[in-house]
Amino acid sequence: MAVKTLTINGEQYSAQEGESILSVARQHHIPIPTLCHLEGLSTVGACRLCVVQVEGSPKLLPACTTKVEEGMVVTTSNTKLDKYRRMIVALLASEGNHVCAVCVANNHCELQDLAYQVGLVRVRYPYLYPDKKLDATHKEYVMDHNRCVLCTRCVRVCDEVEGAHVWDVAGRGINCEIVSGLNDNWGNSQTCTECGKCVMVCPTGALFEKGVTVSEMEKKKGFLKYIITARQKKEWVSISND
Amino acid sequence: MSKIITIAPVTRVEGHAKITIHLNEHGEVQDARFHVNEFRGFEKFCEGRLLWEMPGLTSRICGICPASHLVTSAKAGDDILSIGIPETAEKLRRLLTLGQWLQSHALSFFHLSSPDFLLGFDADPAIRNIFGLMQSHKELARRGIRIRKFGQQIIEFLGGRRIHTPWAVAGGVREPFTKEEQQKLLEWYPEVKETSLMAIKIIKEVQEKFAKEVSCFGNFHSLFMGMVGPKGELEYYGGNLRIMDSAGNIIADNIDPREYYKHFGEASESWSYLKFPYYKPHGYPKGIYRVGPLARLNICDFIDTPLAEKERQHFKKLAPSTEAVNNSFYYHYARMIEMLFAVEKVEELLRDPSIFGTHVRSKAEINKLEGVGACEAPRGTLFHHYNVDENGVLQKVNLLIATSQNNMAMNRTVRQIAMEFIDGPVIPEPVIPEPVINRIEAGIRCFDPCLSCSTHATGEMPLDISLIDVDGNVLDRRLR
Ligand code: SF4
Numbered sequence: 151m152a153v154k155t156l157t158i159n160g161e162q163y164s165a166q167e168g169e170s171i172l173s174v175a176r177q178h179h180i181p182i183p184t185l186c187h188l189e190g191l192s193t194v195g196a197c198r199l200c201v202v203q204v205e206g207s208p209k210l211l212p213a214c215t216t217k218v219e220e221g222m223v224v225t226t227s228n229t230k231l232d233k234y235r236r237m238i239v240a241l242l243a244s245e246g247n248h249v250c251a252v253c254v255a256n257n258h259c260e261l262q263d264l265a266y267q268v269g270l271v272r273v274r275y276p277y278l279y280p281d282k283k284l285d286a287t288h289k290e291y292v293m294d295h296n297r298c299v300l301c302t303r304c305v306r307v308c309d310e311v312e313g314a315h316v317w318d319v320a321g322r323g324i325n326c327e328i329v330s331g332l333n334d335n336w337g338n339s340q341t342c343t344e345c346g347k348c349v350m351v352c353p354t355g356a357l358f359e360k361g362v363t364v365s366e367m368e369k370k371k372g373f374l375k376y377i378i379t380a381r382q383k384k385e386w387v388s389i390s391n392d
Numbered sequence: 393m394s395k396i397i398t399i400a401p402v403t404r405v406e407g408h409a410k411i412t413i414h415l416n417e418h419g420e421v422q423d424a425r426f427h428v429n430e431f432r433g434f435e436k437f438c439e440g441r442l443l444w445e446m447p448g449l450t451s452r453i454c455g456i457c458p459a460s461h462l463v464t465s466a467k468a469g470d471d472i473l474s475i476g477i478p479e480t481a482e483k484l485r486r487l488l489t490l491g492q493w494l495q496s497h498a499l500s501f502f503h504l505s506s507p508d509f510l511l512g513f514d515a516d517p518a519i520r521n522i523f524g525l526m527q528s529h530k531e532l533a534r535r536g537i538r539i540r541k542f543g544q545q546i547i548e549f550l551g552g553r554r555i556h557t558p559w560a561v562a563g564g565v566r567e568p569f570t571k572e573e574q575q576k577l578l579e580w581y582p583e584v585k586e587t588s589l590m591a592i593k594i595i596k597e598v599q600e601k602f603a604k605e606v607s608c609f610g611n612f613h614s615l616f617m618g619m620v621g622p623k624g625e626l627e628y629y630g631g632n633l634r635i636m637d638s639a640g641n642i643i644a645d646n647i648d649p650r651e652y653y654k655h656f657g658e659a660s661e662s663w664s665y666l667k668f669p670y671y672k673p674h675g676y677p678k679g680i681y682r683v684g685p686l687a688r689l690n691i692c693d694f695i696d697t698p699l700a701e702k703e704r705q706h707f708k709k710l711a712p713s714t715e716a717v718n719n720s721f722y723y724h725y726a727r728m729i730e731m732l733f734a735v736e737k738v739e740e741l742l743r744d745p746s747i748f749g750t751h752v753r754s755k756a757e758i759n760k761l762e763g764v765g766a767c768e769a770p771r772g773t774l775f776h777h778y779n780v781d782e783n784g785v786l787q788k789v790n791l792l793i794a795t796s797q798n799n800m801a802m803n804r805t806v807r808q809i810a811m812e813f814i815d816g817p818v819i820p821e822p823v824i825p826e827p828v829i830n831r832i833e834a835g836i837r838c839f840d841p842c843l844s845c846s847t848h849a850t851g852e853m854p855l856d857i858s859l860i861d862v863d864g865n866v867l868d869r870r871l872r
């Protein structure tokens with residue numbers, strides 16, 4: 151496989167052909183905030199938090215879906231990028247009902263972490279306070295649409311890793327939401343194996359275990375690496391959840 | 393034409409309120425009302441949420457007694473899950489409740505009321521507060537702050553933070569207690585006990601000094617309601633309900649708190665957001681009752697800690713023979729006896745080896761669609777009543793809170809004080825003398841009302857603002 155050389159934030163790096171900008175950045179500990187991306191799942195470029203500036207490109211490009219090219223000059227952080235990222239997190243926060251203080255995922259939430267990471271101190275958009283569903287029909291788990299940021303990680307992990315394909319995306323724009331089956335209650339799903347993978351990869355308190363209380367829903371994502379390595383390399387690595 | 397004089401807002405009462413004094417055609421006080429204007433729709437917005445979230449959600453209702461809401465909500469959850477919680481969990485919840493009592497009673501006495509007592513009701517409001525007290529009674533103010541901290545420390549150790557702790561959950565509690573925390577509290581304990589005894593001494597002196605205030609600060613007949621333990625002892629966490637009349641007769645006993653709604657109704661008045669609970673068999677407004685320290689000390693047969701029991705016997709002597717102590721000024725004394733009780737009980741619990749158990753949480757599924765939790769919050773009996781669907785999603789929430797149960801009594805108190813201290817016509821100069829304002833505020837403070845949590849309903853209450861003269865003519869009316 152051909153090696154490509156590129157510049158990120160003024161430093162030169164080499165990368166494999168077909169690799170994403172995000173992957174190279176991660177290898178070299180260059181921070182780029184992400185939300186929809188999760189190592190082990192396919193890449194969809196849905197959240198736009200990972201946008202970077204590439205010289206010669208008129209628009210900002212998502213680092214997770216953009217492949218490296220020879221001679222590419224990439225900037226991962228500047229005033230404009232930082233501002234856009236803050237805007238994205240603020241829009242996500244104002245679009246749902248994210249009341250961290252009483253949320254099951256408080257202190258274990260990627261949306262919260264992102265807010266810190268991008269330096270979001272004030273949301274300037276009006277909060278929409280939508281009246282969204284809470285689906286508690288599943289025996290083990292709960293889906294609270296109020297906290298869903300539509301990253302589709304649940305959809306992908308269920309389809310690609312568990313092979314059950316319980317979740318899908320329905321509706322458009324502000325009415326877009328994650329549905330189970332053909333927009334039925336999760337508890338009626340014939341295909342859900344109750345494995346809990348979707349709950350663990352969900353970045354927020356949208357998916358959680360029934361019975362947890364404020365701050366108790368810790369998401370353990372280590373299983374993903376374990377399963378992927380086992381499948382691809384027939385190696386059974388130890389699970390680490392950090 | 394009658395005139396209305398308004399005092400707003402009441403200072404040093406948690407939350408916001410408004411009082412109106414209604415005059416008759418001669419300019420004399422005819423009526424006075426205590427209005428609550430703050431509006432927080434907790435019951436409504438809890439609907440659609442999950443049972444397990446409720447302790448965390450409802451503990452946010454109020455910054456003064458979050459632990460009481462937490463425990464009560466967890467108990468309503470236990471009821472719906474239909475499980476008994478581990479022994480250690482119950483003891484730790486008890487400890488938390490006592491921490492809440494200490495914290496809140498200390499706040500009421502030292503921070504809010506003792507400036508009136510020690511600096512005088514008519515001292516300049518600018519110094520009649522905890523800061524003024526720091527100048528004049530430094531040691532006492534310091535001790536007051538420390539005993540409150542002790543209560544907060546208990547809550548913090550158990551819950552991991554001082555206010556809004558999400559630690560009690562349906563089925564038990566989240567974390568066990570540690571030896572290290574016990575040691576720290578025991579070391580602190582002697583000072584707390586001393587302060588508590590000091591407070592008793594002070595309040596007794598105050599009662600002698602302010603004979604006139606004592607006689608009219610809500611001195612009237614009403615029922616008293618609260619929990620008692622299985623042997624009739626003062627109770628704060630579990631127990632059944634008892635109702636006593638002002639003559640000291642027990643008129644209902646052994647009521648399962650789950651059946652509270654069969655015994656108490658809630659009336660609304662267009663001029664207040666606070667509901668007016670009443671004892672159903674006596675109807676509204678005859679079924680006026682009081683809850684909280686005064687009620688609890690009236691209804692119990694004894695206190696099962698020695699020092700507090702000794703004080704209770706003094707307290708009983710404030711009323712002739714077997715009568716209940718009817719004077720609301722004695723809320724303060726009762727509160728301080730309870731503080732002493734809490735201090736003694738905390739020690740008892742801290743020395744109980746079973747508080748170190750590690751099995752503190754039972755788990756179960758939804759086993760019932762309705763549940764009630766009740767506990768004695770610092771200000772009186774607190775009820776959480778939930779209806780859920782089979783998945784644990786809340787369909788209906790009713791919270792019956794101490795301050796609203798004292799609502800009628802607070803109105804009576806305000807009226808009584810206004811009539812007593814404004815004698816004769818106020819017209820042509822409709823101003824309320826400063827001493828009257830001070831006394832009305834102090835009268836309300838006997839009940840230690842916490843207004844933010846008691847105005848939690850939404851949707852049902854009409855907003856009707858009327859100005860009515862003595863002949864019943866509506867001079868002005870606004871509807872919303
Ligand atoms: S629990 Fe497992 S099978 Fe069920 S929806 Fe989630 S990922 Fe799919």
Ligand code: SF4
Pocket residue numbers: 297298299300301302303304305328348351352353354356357
């Ligand atoms: S439920 Fe969670 S994982 Fe699924 S789309 Fe929403 S936020 Fe993402």
Ligand code: FES
Pocket residue numbers: 183184185186187194195196197198199200201212213214215
């Ligand atoms: S992480 Fe790249 S678009 Fe979401």
